[in-house]
Amino acid sequence: MFTGLIEELAIVKDIRFDNQGSKITITSNISEFLKVGDSxxxxxxxxxxxxxxxxxxxxxxxxxxxxKTNLSLLAPNQKVNLERALLLSDRIAGHLVTGHVDEVGVIINKIKIGLAVATEISASENLLSMVVSKGSIAVDGISLTVVEVKELSFSVHLIPHTLENTTLSFKGVGSKVNLESDILAKYVSKMLSLPSVKGNVPKTITEEYLIQSGF
Structure with a gap:
């Protein structure tokens, strides 16, 4: 489990592909704190x-x-977002990120708005059904707040700190990014799809309905 707060922009030292997959070697300042078996x-x-x-x-x-990810596009000397697994004693400043990518999206627009950069990313209807405005989504492992959701895309605003410390600083229109929707949205979606619940869900989710449902 992760939080989506990138610890380091690390560098791919070597990548080797075979019939089974690949092995990626990464040069990192936090490598000395890692051990075999760590996530x-x-x-x-x-x-x-x-x-x-x-x-x-x-x-x-x-x-x-x-x-199912953009790791197949990596090459030596490219930078990657790096984050160590969450400790139970850590503060969760981002949101809960599992590291299980749902799909690969494509950056379709970037516009500078003041200090931020508004970035629009394409996504499937299935993923967007679990994305809401002001909610969270992981883009290449970065915890971001959703600004707007459209029929086939969503938008986020990248602040200067995010641009300076993640791969999104140099990914432009046409770049592919890993997308993971909020795990909490997935659980709610699964629950609402159960036969015992599906027919009883009102058109509008109210506070009263949530209380009756045990939330």
């Missing part, structure tokens, strides 16, 4: 460390993960 988020993808030393660590990526 780490690389561009929002939860991966397990299979080798590490003071300066580098290696993760293994299976074929299914490569097909």
């Amino acid at each position: 780490v988020s690389v561009n929002g993808v939860c991966l397990t460390i299979i080798h590490c030393n003071q300066n580098n660590f290696t993760v293994e990526v299976i074929g299914e993960t490569l097909s």
Whole structure:
């Protein structure tokens, strides 16, 4: 589990592909604090460390993960968003991110608005059904607040700190990004789809209905 607050912009040292997937070696300032078996988020993808030393660590990526994320597009010397797994004693300043990417979206527009950059990203109807304005979404592992949701896209505003410390600073229109919707939205969506609940859900969700439903 992660929070979507990027700890470091690390650098891909080496990447090797085979029939089973790939092995990615990353140069990182926090490598000395990692150990074999630890989970780490690389561009929002939860991966397990299979080798590490003071300066580098290696993760293994299976074929299914490569097909569902943008990790297959990585190359040596590229920068990646890095975050260590959450400790139960940590403060959650972002939102709960599992590192299980739902799909790959595409940046379709970037406009500077004051100090921020409004960024529009395409997504499927299925994912957007679990995205709400002012809610949270993970983009390449970055916890961001949704500004607007459209039929086939959503928008976020990137503040200077995010631009300076994540890969979104150099990803432009046409770039592919890993998307993960809020896990809480998934649980609610699953619950509302149950046969015992589906026929009893009102058109408008009220406070009274939520209380009656145990929230």
